[in-house]
Amino acid sequence: MPLSQIPQIPYIPYMPDYQDMTACQIAEYVKAGRMSAVDIARQALALAQSEGHNLNAFITLCEDKALAQVATVDKKVRAGEFVAKRASRRTGNSAEISAGALAGVPIAVKDNISYTGYPTTCGSKMLETYIPPFDATVMERLIDAGAVIIGKTNMDEFAMGSSSETSYFGPVKHPLDPKLSPGGSSGGSAAAVARGIVPLALGSETGGSVRQPASFCGLYGLKPTYGAVSRYGLVAYCSSSDVIAPFARTAEDLAVLYSVIAGHDMRDATSLAGDHPDYISCLKTDRKFKIGIPKQYFAWELSCQVSPVLNQAIESLEKAGHEFYDISLPLTNKAIATHYIIAPAEASSNLARFDGVRFGFRTAGETDLKQMYLRTRSEGFGDEVKRRIMLGTYVLSAGYYDTYYLKAARVRELIRREFENAFKEVDLIITPTTPTPAFKLGEKLKDPLAMYLCDVFTVPSSLAGVPAISVPFGTVPAADSSLKLPVGVQFIAPYMGEKALFQIASILEHLKE
């Protein structure tokens, strides 16, 4: 029953608006029976249909399954199943998390994560009709935790882009200004959370696809350690960097969502086996961090636009007793070139399976096999995807492999070591998340290099596989409007160092208040 139709009789307790609540609060209220998961889901679906449509944030809404899920959640609440019970897990080394940690919490999921019953399009014509016959591991874990999947969000085609404009289903718009890009490639998820349709969303990261939109939209966005979250069911772009990554509006919510999805998975050979700490109870800490400031990230000319926010963050943290050190990461300026060799190389191979033979789009009326391949792939992929496939095919070709791919792989190893060495001196590294606040739709679409440079601060940690977080901290004035645009501060941690990232995010969250 919609909220407006509930008669205001005195003995009915005040039911708050889920949009004003954190995911943790929603779960608590739902588990306590003070809010109905069904009502929240209905409201979220309605919002997704109206507001989500305006932003072009969703490709598919998952109404049928969402309503079935909330019915289960409410039933479990009535049966008392969520009361003081630890979640059961298939493997022992997942993060500790209470049962029903996300009970009744509406969540949006990027459309490159497989979910049965609905298309997983990856924002591409190629997969417009493809319905996966299996769930990604993260989807199983979300549903186990009581989360309610509202819809699949719009994204750059096959996650290739930094503005969510290369989608076959049209660009995603920024919640603050429809002329702006929310960032990408996980722009639909970011916009849905920033607009308040859902408190949480999943995106995916390869070189900044969650941190950058988090920064543009004023959200918390985590790029987990490579392998910390199972990739099973995530449609691969660059397998050696891809990782499923969460968005949230608070540090705690981010930690809860991460706890739910993280942990070893038998179905992903690159998934990490190892214990996760209790990320939620360790959020409150008196720990004073040693934080490195890498000069290379600040020498960037564009970063002057965002540096006031960054300086403010450093100042506040220093006042709170955290120590800052100048450090040097000289390979930073090699990261973009390295990433744009390795990622297209893997993509050219990962996307070979979209050939029109077994599923997805196939060109009509072609009887010659080679022509069928050519036309299917020419018509089914957008320009940016084709550009990267060609680039990747080139760098792997006989005669070019050593010059490009192999060299890039070696530089990547050096970048990894550079971070390893830096973390011998400091606990965390602080940098801007992006060189600029949100830019205009269409501004960089015709200039691939400018678009690639959006990721200049996020790509190095992706190459190294270490975790990083974007924390919203302040705004800067927009260039040609009276708007104030959010800007994120990035922290990078050593391998499996998510705990420190959540802690620093929580510290900064309180300092902001």
Next chain:
Amino acid sequence: MTVYEGYKPVIGLEVHAQLTTDSKMFCGCKVSYGASPNSRTCPVCLGLPGALPILNKKAVEYALRMILAVGGEVALHSVFTRKNYFYPDLPKGYQISQYSQPVGRGGEIKYSLENGRTKNCRLNRIHLEEDAGKSLHPSSKERYTRLDFNRCGVPLIEIVSEPDLKSPEDAYSYLNKLKQILQCLEICSADMEKGHLRCDANVSVLPKGKKKLGVRTEVKNLNSFKGVKRALKYEIARQIKILRAGGTVKPVTLWWDENRRAARLMRTKETSEDYRYFPEPDLWPLAIDMPWLDSIRRSLKELPDHKYNRLVKQYKIRPYDARILAADRLLADYFENVIACYNNSRDVVNWITTEILGILDETNESITEFKISPAMLAELLKSIDDGIISGRTARQVFREMAATGNSAARIITSRGLRQITDKKVLLKEVDKVITANPKQVEKYRSGKTALLDFFIGEVMKSTQGRANPELVSDLLIQLLKK
């Protein structure tokens, strides 16, 4: 070897052997032949987006057995590689294989030619990879191709030889030995006709006296042992003909068409595929720990050469017979199982090499499908020794056992084949024969004692072969004396 006068063929073989693991190389799907199309598939082996490979440790173990058995070097750290190419039966658009860092290097295979001469072929490498699906082109009328992915993801090892083979006969014998080793290690059924073993050959010919290798061609689609021989002969002759005419051989890839007994051009070097190999990012490099490797080494099955030596020594059987047994692990097992119940190795080996192999050849069965178990054969042989049946009757019983699977005792009883050893009964039969053949009796008594065999034969005839021949002989000698 005058066929190649003035020229020396140089041959290297690349053999793909399908491993007989229960499940596929990177998913849990069962490996099974003859299952209905696409019934043994899952998101992983169908290459669905988001599915990921998980390495089957058994496949690695099988590869290690082979590497150890041929004296190769096991790489404790090897790398899986993607081999990229488009084909409808390759669902991911790449095959997971190994390239620059294979799991095995080196080793050698000793093989013997039909004339008994033994030779040696060095191996270059042994690596792991997954099989592709099957494209079926039902008929030229149907304007489509059917795809069956049951085979897709079945583990293979590729065994690459050095170019040490000097003739089609060498290649044939090498392949035969390879088959024996694979079967002996219980890692591959090695039936070439069923596609368990697939072979590509690199062929060049070298004018005698020259050192530098000639231009190499590749012949693909060699699907039977005899086909390998034929294709190699064809290609060597083709190259020699070109050279004799003063031409040059082009480095092409040929497709052997066994029906037409000819090879057709598949691709030239200019159009050769660039597989864009790169390390498989979905799998960590393959690390093999020493304790595991040692345990595999310890549990390695006896190889044909060792088996041959042991059979000769332990059972004192003829080298010729030992070679037959050692070449077929299952046959050798059968032999040793019979010996366990019946300790006359020569008799047993004779029965196996003449009777059993004869029947298997007729019925086209393998020894595992053979209806007479080792214990049943032992029982049959014992009943000859015990005088229950004669050797001649035994062969008749044997045929029936092979056809019905019934025991010797049951057949002997139900058919009344038990030998007649009762002297009174035999005396009656002998009397009858003597009375019926007065002329022969006269001749015998006048010194033509060789006629004894005639009388024995007559008694055997009248008793349908059931009379005990020794007793009959004794009785005849006694009675004919009179």
